[in-house]
Amino acid sequence: MEEELIDSSRLSLSRKSQLPGTGFFYPDSLDEERAEERVKEAVEDAEAVVIADTDADGLGCVALIREMYDATLDVAAFEDDVARRVERWEADGPIDDEDEDEDEELPRSTVALVGAGPYSLDDALERVAEYAPEDIDAYVCDLCPDQYEWVEDELAALLDRADSVSWYDHHQWDDETMVAVRDAGVELVVGESDEECSTGVTLRSLDYDFDDRWTELAAVTRDHDLWLKEDERSDDLADYAYWVSPEEYVAVVGAYGVDLPEIVEQFIELRRVEKQQLIDAALDRAEIKQVGPWTVGVTYGRCSQNEVAEGLRERGADAAVVVKPAGSASIRGSDGFERAHEVAGQVNGGGHPKAAGCKPDIYDDMLDYAHHWTTNGAAAKRVILAAFERVAEQVAEESEDEEGAETADADDEADKTES
Structure with a gap:
């Protein structure tokens, strides 16, 4: 296959919105070999290692731990790289993130970073x-x-x-899993998912006297991770973490906290032009469905799911589903819908009551993916909407059971009064 066919930077915005990134087309075996080699190189001489999600919240935890070990990397090399990317964007327009050389030799911290997700944690x-x-x-x-x-x-x-294993998180844990991890010998701290982010949990759990800028980093990270939207700087952190390598993000926030340097702000503003165009494309193809008691906005595309979900909520949706070209989907809730994790759990996923993710097990070969791309995720949408219907049925049954129990209690009280 010619590389030009999978080079996202050559695509029109419409096609870029509908197709996955270049990395999707690499075989898993190649990714696994590269991932194993990167982990080996990162940890072989380390004094500590952090396995973390590579969003702003997970990487905020890494920055804290490196600060505690006095292992924060020199930020100068990363700032020079940002400046080169800004120059390229200004001269040539949008470039594909995956064109960047992942194997470029970078300084290494004695606190190794190993990125992972829920499905690659093992x-x-x-x-x-x-x-x-x-x-x-x-x-x-x-x-x-x-x-x-x-x-x-x-x-x-x-x-x-x-020598020790510590685990800091804020997701929804079931009691059995929590007990098992602790019984295995792990120091596990789990914060309330609707009150804390993992950076905040890590900050209060580490035995170290952090200065005020780290408290501010945790607060601003929480603002985005819990989707509070009260501090505009939280979008900068989230976007920057999404667009650059984990090592770059950790080095920059480790050096500057939430007050990002001017060249980074310039890079973020350049990227946001295309980001908004992809958001608009996803919103243009959105549909509104009624499922049980909930209004559900459903769309498809490579985009920032949180902003798309916000746009669907503004159209009256209680819940938003954003199906991605790579086959996964994000489910976002609201004050009127706090069962996103229950819906995702029906479709090979999980998460928070208001934010969850999944990947329906419906892709058997490349023809299934071809159908996925050319129909804007029609099959995945059907499967996820069916999951909403099952959860709605469960809610209705629970409501009936509660009403029955209340009626029975009222009858008992009446009988006692009569007697």
């Missing part, structure tokens, strides 16, 4: 357990296993290797 644990030095300090941040069995063996291997 692999990350296994690789760190295999390649990290004996008696390393290990941390897991902003990640939650749906079931303990998914990470049981890998976590046990890491506990055998490490």
Whole structure:
């Protein structure tokens, strides 16, 4: 296949919105080999390692831990790289993030960063357990296993290797998984998902005297992660973390906190022009559906799901579904819908009451993906809307049971009064 066919930077905005990024077309085996090699290089001489989600919240935890170990990287090289990207964007227009050289030699911190997601957590644990030095300090941040069995063996291997394992998170944990992780020997701290972000949990859990800028970083990160939208700087953090390498984000916020340098702000503003165009494209193709008691906005596209969800809420949606070209989907709720994690749990996913993700198990071959792209995710939309319907049925049954119980209690009271 010619590389030009999968180069996103060559696509019109409409086609870029409908197709996945270049990395989607690389085989998993290649990704796995590269990921394993990167983990090995990162951890082999480290004194500590952090396995974290690579959004602003997870990376905020990494920045805190590096500060505690006095292992924050020199930011100068990263600022020079930002300046080069700004120059390219201004001269040539949008470039594909995945054109950037991931193998470029960068300075390494003695606190290694291993990026992971909910579905790759087991692999990350296994690789760190295999390649990290004996008696390393290990941390897991902003990640939650749906079931303990998914990470049981890998976590046990890491506990055998490490001097200590600490886990800081704010997602929805079930009691059984929480108990099992703690019983295994992990220091686990889980904050309230609707009150704290993982950066905040990490800040209060680490035995270190952080100065005020770290408290501010946690507060601004929380503003975006909990979708409070009270501090405009939180969008800068979230966008920057999404658009650049994890190491760059950690180095920059480690040096500057929430007050990002001018060249970074310039880069963010350049990127936001295309970001808004992709948001508008997704909103233009959105549909509004009624499912049980809820109004659900459903759309498709490569876009920023939080802003699209906000746009759908402004159109009256209680919940928003954004199906992505790569096959996954984001589900966002509101004050009128706090069951996003329940819907996602029906479709191979999970998350928070107001923010969750999933990937329907409906893609058997490339023809299924071709159908996905050419129909704007029609099959995935049907599967997710059916999950909404099942949750609506459960809610109705629960309501009937509660009404029945209340009626029975009232009848009992009446009988006692009569007697």
